[in-house]
Amino acid sequence: MKTKIWLSSPHMGGNEQNYVQEAFDTNWIAPLGPNVNAFEDSIEDYLGNSVKVAALSSGTAAIHLALELLGVSHGDEVICQTFTFSASANPITYLGGRPVFVDSERETWNISPELLEKAILDCLANGKKPKAIIAVHLYGMPYKVDEINEIAAKYNIPVIEDSAEALGSTYMNNPCSTFGAIGILSFNGNKIITTSGGGALVSENEDLKKKAVFLATQARDNAPHYEHSHIGYNYRMSNVLAGIGRGQMEVLEDRVNSRRCNFDYYKSNLAHISEIEFLEEPDGFRSNRWLSCILIPSFNVREKIRLALLEEDIESRPLWKPMHLQPVFKDCKIYVDGTSEELFQRGLCLPSGSNLQKEDLDRVIQIILKVLIHDK
Numbered sequence: 001m002k003t004k005i006w007l008s009s010p011h012m013g014g015n016e017q018n019y020v021q022e023a024f025d026t027n028w029i030a031p032l033g034p035n036v037n038a039f040e041d042s043i044e045d046y047l048g049n050s051v052k053v054a055a056l057s058s059g060t061a062a063i064h065l066a067l068e069l070l071g072v073s074h075g076d077e078v079i080c081q082t083f084t085f086s087a088s089a090n091p092i093t094y095l096g097g098r099p100v101f102v103d104s105e106r107e108t109w110n111i112s113p114e115l116l117e118k119a120i121l122d123c124l125a126n127g128k129k130p131k132a133i134i135a136v137h138l139y140g141m142p143y144k145v146d147e148i149n150e151i152a153a154k155y156n157i158p159v160i161e162d163s164a165e166a167l168g169s170t171y172m173n174n175p176c177s178t179f180g181a182i183g184i185l186s187f188n189g190n191k192i193i194t195t196s197g198g199g200a201l202v203s204e205n206e207d208l209k210k211k212a213v214f215l216a217t218q219a220r221d222n223a224p225h226y227e228h229s230h231i232g233y234n235y236r237m238s239n240v241l242a243g244i245g246r247g248q249m250e251v252l253e254d255r256v257n258s259r260r261c262n263f264d265y266y267k268s269n270l271a272h273i274s275e276i277e278f279l280e281e282p283d284g285f286r287s288n289r290w291l292s293c294i295l296i297p298s299f300n301v302r303e304k305i306r307l308a309l310l311e312e313d314i315e316s317r318p319l320w321k322p323m324h325l326q327p328v329f330k331d332c333k334i335y336v337d338g339t340s341e342e343l344f345q346r347g348l349c350l351p352s353g354s355n356l357q358k359e360d361l362d363r364v365i366q367i368i369l370k371v372l373i374h375d376k
């Protein structure tokens with residue numbers, strides 16, 4: 001029996017257990033402590049640009065806090081890229097806000113500047129200025145940062161940069177998560193590095209970090225007893241898990257390189273097949289290639305490939321189903337042109353873990369080739 005190949009599995013570097021042991025040895029088994037501070041420091045060093053990082057319990061929590069910090073409340077409209085994972089949009093509804101979904105462009109698969117501006121103008125015409133724009137670097141590919149920032153600045157709307165899949169990606173040599181009013185990161189088990197579960201809020205504004213930590217630790221006012229003038233959350237990262245994060249940050253660059261090598265290997269072995277299309281990097285865009293994705297001409301062939309891989313115990317996954325097609329968001333306003341729907345129909349994420357061996361990738365490639373050749 002051949003071993004199972006996962007889509008994207010955790011890949012420890014070696015030092016994680018030492019930092020976790022440190023937490024045990026010093027009895028810092030709490031949602032604060034030396035590992036939390038050191039993990040934040042290591043991310044701040046990595047991102048540079050004097051950004052501040054607050055380590056949290058998840059990326060979803062980070063988006064929730066980001067929206068709250070930007071003043072989103074009941075009845076507010078928030079523009080969100082429709083082609084994404086549901087965690088980008090769910091927190092809008094936690095605050096009673098209403099998502100307005102905007103489609104992607106074909107070059108990066110991320111939020112379309114044209115449709116974004118159309119959505120903003122429409123909201124303004126209806127007398128309601130959107131409170132924020134959630135743009136996503138999907139699969140690690142940066143969105144069109146300059147174009148999106150220009151529109152956001154023109155209408156004075158803050159951008160929440162969902163960088164959950166893009167730690168290690170860069171745009172014009174600057175790291176993703178540092179381009180918006182607030183950036184967010186995820187360290188969930190399947191992301192490029194992981195703390196098993198975790199996230200972070202990134203901001204250039206130290207005050208925003210302080211406010212995020214305040215809200216994430218039950219919003220305790222400064223008093224000897226427990227005094228509260230705000231509703232708070234329990235969203236801080238555990239010091240035990242932050243130990244895993246410290247070890248993972250030491251190997252982040254290796255992880256990015258391995259994932260980029262996976263993509264290049266798939267491409268060099270499959271690009272000669274005219275039916276298969278890859279997402280290229282525009283000039284100045286550098287993706288961490290969190291997941292290697294391909295487009296196939298038809299849904300039927302896409303499914304044939306997915307099922308043939310499954311038969312061999314290989315996990316692959318259709319591209320994200322756009323939020324405007326999700327039953328739970330069926331009543332939301334949308335600005336779409338069919339782009340994300342087509343990507344969803346035709347796209348497949350291939351096994352992309354940084355711990356995959358060449359033999360694993362070869363197994364995937366052989367199955368894809370077999371299906372496509374058989375199909376002719």
Ligand SMILES: *Cc1c(COP(=O)(O)O)cnc(C)c1O
Binds near residue numbers: 058060165188
């Ligand atoms: C994973 C992910 C999130 C949420 O992060 P969690 O840490 O799992 O809560 C948000 N947005 C995108 C695009 C993601 O892929």
